[in-house]
Amino acid sequence: MRVLIIGGGFGGLFCARRLGGVDVAVTVLDRTAGHLFQPLLYQCATGTLSIGQISRPLREEFERHRNVTTLLGEAVDIDPQARRVTARRPDETTFTIDYDVLVVAAGMRQSYFGNEQFAHWAPGMKTLDDALHIRQRVFTAFEMAETLPPGPERDGWLTFAVAGGGPTGVELAGQIREMATRTLANEFHSIEPEEARVLLFDGGQRVLKAFAPELGEKATRSLQKLGVELHMGVHVTHVDRDGVTISPKAGGSDEHYPARTVLWTAGVEAVPFARHLAQVLGAESDRSGRIAVGPDLSVEGYPEIFVIGDLAGRENLPGVAENAMQGGLHVASCIRRELAGKPRRPFRYRDLGSAAYIARGQALLQVGPVKVAGVLGWLAWGLLHIAFLTGVRNRFSTVGTWLSTIARASRSHRAFMLGATDLPDQHYTWTVWDSPTPPPPDAPAEPS
Structure with missing residues (x-):
């Protein structure tokens, strides 16, 4: 059986992990070839943590699972009858991947509500x-x-x-x-x-x-x-x-x-491939692009296609990491049960709570009826995030960084680059690309 997982986030990661060592050929397709611990992204943005502390290459993650292959590419098209996905490489060329089971865990992107x-x-x-x-x-x-x-x-x-x-x-x-x-x-x-x-x-x-x-x-x-x-x-x-x-x-x-x-x-909205997928499959989707799925997280009429995480539109499933993790584990369980000749079970989301960090000594944690804030919430927040970080090295490194930050108010990862002034995708505020009114094409560029 060939299992294609689109997305190396929490859903894709947990699904592939659970299928490691199982008699299936797993391919994880991701546009960055790395797993990102998104809940701590803001700490990278503000100089507390480094890129390496909140991310891990997928090849390193799955190096011990010989049945798991990771590929760099972005899904752009699907042929559900042929069970084939077309992916685009960074140089704009394309390649195809055949599947027997497709797991769409591509996540969401930032939404500007049409602006x-x-x-x-x-x-x-x-x-x-x-x-x-x-x-x-x-x-x-x-x-x-x-x-x-x-x-x-x-x-x-x-x-x-x-x-x-x-x-x-x-x-x-x-x-x-x-x-x-x-x-x-x-x-x-x-x-x-x-x-x-x-x-x-x-x-x-x-x-x-x-x-x-x-x-x-x-x-x-x-x-x-x-x-x-x-x-x-x-x-x-x-x-x-x-x-x-x-x-x-x-x-x-x-x-x-x-x-x-x-x-x-x-706000957030579905990535372009998810909207394309819904259109090709004729599946219902909401305004944000979440795709309607059945009790087992598969798309109606396509039992071989699962949608998990933020993209799964069912019973108001929250757009949090825990939903993606549990969805990935559920799909892996469905695949393993089918290999054993057993029927699938419906997906049941278990609310593990929500957490938010505000400042040193100030965080919130809500788990069912339990609600904590302040220092206690801060400690619980830290333990929760460390538990789900990928890689033992990242966990120890992050704990050490946090302790240093608490003791000295330092932020060790503040290095930044201004980019090239002649590339629009690396613009900054004093280049020609940041001008309120762009100069005409034949106008000379500002000196760097």
Whole structure:
């Protein structure tokens, strides 16, 4: 039996692990060839953890499983009758992979709710590239401010706007303020980093809507104590080089906030292949692109195709790592049971809780009726994340880094690169690509 798993995230990883050593040929197709521990991505973006501490090559992960092959590529097309997927290599050439069972664990990407132009000014945070881009923008903002005299321009560089009040937005906002008040506090001469403003915008009435109201209130108080300015009940309606414009949901005048660093965590949507898959299979999907699946997580009419994790549209399954992990284990169990001549079992999601980090000594954890915050929540948060990190080396390294950060307020992984001024995909704020009005094609480029 040939099992093709699209995506090396939590769902794909746990499915392939469980099939290791089983009499099936497993292929894991991933566009980065690595597993990313996405819940800690914001700590990479703000200089606490390194890329290597939150990611691991899939080849290293599966080197002991001789029946598991990993391939670098992005799924772009499918022929369900021939049971064949077409993948694209980084150089735009393509290749095909045949399967008997297909597991789609491709995950979601950042959504700008139809305003894709916002992405140029407000990077999301879903990939390692995103984290490095954010790190570049955040730390360079302080460097830019250091070279400017007091005034509106400097203030713009020292203002950070975060769109989205979910766990990622809360974690990013809290980390930027903590970084400004602890890590960078004594490192500059012309500016006072602790004066940096962090603005958090969300359309709801409180942050962390998925958490119990009392935990959301505690998170609000913790953020405000840190100095994060909360703007709730608003929509971000425009993002450009100079800042964001918001519109109150209850009505009223739009407001513009000058901010040279805008970060977007406000929504997610299915990756292009998932939308293509739903169209080809004739499967129902919701507005975000989640594909309707049956009790066993397979697509109706295609029992050989499973959809797991964030993409699985069934019974309001949450878009969290635990859902993907459990889905991957469930599909692997279905495959093993079929090999043994046994029927599949329906998928049952077990809520293992939710957690969010705000700042040192401040985190939230909710597991069923158990709700903890503050230092106890912080310790529980740390233990939970260490338990699910891939690789023993990464676990020990991360614990050591956290202990060092607690003791000395340092962030050892703050290195960043500005990129090349002549490449649009490596732009930064003083290149021609960042100009409010792009120059004509025959205009000379700015000197580097």
